[in-house]
Amino acid sequence: MSVAPARRGTRGRRRRRPVALLATAALAGLVSLTACAGGGPQPQPPNSITVWIQEDLPERVAATQAIVDDFTAETGVEVELVAVAEDQFTQLLVSSAAAGDLPDVIGALPLAAVRTLSGNELIDTDAVAAVVERLDRSTFVDRAVELTREGDAQLAVPSESWSQLLFYRKDLFEEAGLEPPTTYDATLTAAKELDGDDLAGFVGGTAPGDAFTEQTFEQVALGNDCQLVEDDGAIGLDSQRCVDALDFYGTLVEDYSVPGAQDVDTTRASYFAGQAAMFVWSTFVLDEMAGLRPDAKPTCPQCEDDPAFLARNTGVVTTLAGPANAGPASFGEVTSWTITAESSTRASTDFVAHMFGDGYVPWLQIAPEGKVPVRTGTPEAPQRFSRTWSTLPVGEGVPQEEKRPLSDFYDDDVLAALAAGPEEFSRWGIPQGQGELLGALQGEQPVAAAVDEVASGEDAEEVADQAAEDVRSIQESLS
Incomplete structure (x- = not known):
């Protein structure tokens, strides 16, 4: 071959490469810090929670804040939204665990990060399971639920996927x-x-x-x-x-x-x-x-x-x-929401449920091309979210009036393949109970x-x- 490609920079490149976030050394530090933290999380005012999202592009943070504001207006629960960059997540998680000041909810988590949190006993699996039951497990893609479980424990609520x-x-x-x-x-x-x-x-x-x-x-x-x-x-x-x-x-x-x-x-x-x-x-x-x-x-x-x-x-x-x-x-990634151990359980479960109810379509709309829903609908309308997803306009960084749905450009067979993708996802290590190994390999x-x-x-x-x-x-x- 005689053709060499020109290198092109990409604003917001992190969104394309969701990877495991905690290496072996950080894991060891996290284990020791959580063991000696003592006292649990810092006191929170009643009706107040802290939510981390692994999204730090300004346009996405602003869109998420709008969803948060709607939740607060509806419930009265104050939410502190913290956008965490991928390359800062490890350090912030370790320091927060050391201070006994973990967030109540973490969103946009890849599978390996969910397994790492689970391995360090930082997830309230009962609260997570309660949200899945409240939303009705049958409304989720089976494979997505399987990939976010370990035995009988539900580690996270699967939200969306990219293939x-x-x-x-x-x-x-x-x-x-x-x-x-x-x-x-x-x-x-x-x-x-x-x-x-x-x-x-x-x-x-x-x-x-x-x-x-x-x-x-x-x-x-x-x-x-x-x-x-x-x-x-x-x-x-x-x-x-x-x-x-x-x-x-x-x-x-x-x-x-x-x-x-x-x-x-x-x-x-x-x-x-x-x-x-x-x-x-x-x-x-x-x-x-x-x-x-x-x-x-x-x-x-x-x-x-x-x-x-x-x-x-x-x-x-x-x-x-x-x-x-x-x-x-x-190969594909399922990103999820999870509730941390010793969180403000009632407010946290209400918030996560909101992200799969009134907040779900606005969340998917942030980047439909990489947020294929794994909650396909509701018990009353089983395909509601999948059908809506295919009509959502895409085009990050362009004016709203210039955005267009994927269906304007891609054939039905392409869109059908994208929607069905999560049903065929397989990931190294996770089905064999070795999800923690994925993070260590990074x-x-x-x-x-x-x-x-x-x-x-x-x-x-x-x-x-x-x-x-x-x-x-x-x-x-x-x-």
Whole structure:
């Protein structure tokens, strides 16, 4: 390949890469601090709670504050809303635990962070379960509830999701007579056929030490039933299924991608410039691909006259099946609300219930492309929220009158795939009771390092063996 993508900065980039927040060292600090805090949380005035959200973009904070104000007007409960940046969450959580001053409610939490809080006994699971029962469990996507449970304990109330998807140029595939890239073989065939001097067959994350690389490979690996942890608790990265997944991905990025380490910015830039036939990204790219984000617009030749050209000519694949495929499985994130231990229970449960009632659609509307509802409706109207979601306007950073619903740009089959995505979510470690391991891996990123090595031509079996050994060491450090 002779085409190297230009690097593009992104305001608000954190929203695209929700990752585990607490590394091993911080975990150890949190355990010791909570053990010696004593005295519980600082006294709160009656009818007052503190709510943290892991959203710190000004537009999103303002939208959340409006929901909070409506709750206060309705109930009289005062709410202090605290926006926490991803890179500050660990420090703030540890210091607050040390002071016995944790918030009552935390929202927009990824799965690994929920497991970390649970492992440190910082969740009031009875209060959380009461909210789910109050809202009616049947109104939630089953898989989302399963991913936020540990045994009989409900750790969080699942709110919304984003999916990792394989995006491909439908127009180029149709011109070449290629099948959609739903399998390893079909993807390799298409990448080889379409790759050329001016077009990469595929771009995907390869940068070492990057959570985006790990997430991209996890999506690919799940399709071949490659598991980080096997059902018996043993590390599975050195299984033949994982070796085959690494070999497939290594071939794809070594032979048919662009030169150099690829990350969340460069992969998108290549596809947006019309220089790649396929790429892996999250659903957060959907508004950008339609030309609805001023700081991340498509730059392909056709996009100059038609900013939504790529949106109309892109297909999505939710599950990529390898030869050892054990059934539909896709990578995605479920973000949730949880209630902390020793919180102001009544006010906290009322607030979380509000975020799934009158506050739910306004919350989803903050970023519909990355907030696919996992509460589909109410007992009286089971599909109410799912149907409303598909009509919500997108376009962060543009005037309200310029925002448009995803349905203006994407076919019904794309929207249906997005809505159904959470039903097929699978995540490494969580089903095997090893969710805490996910957070610990974020510091060293052994999987991202393995992907970088196979992308550089290293032997997949040797790389898998080393990655498995690295993960075992981290797993042992947690026991």
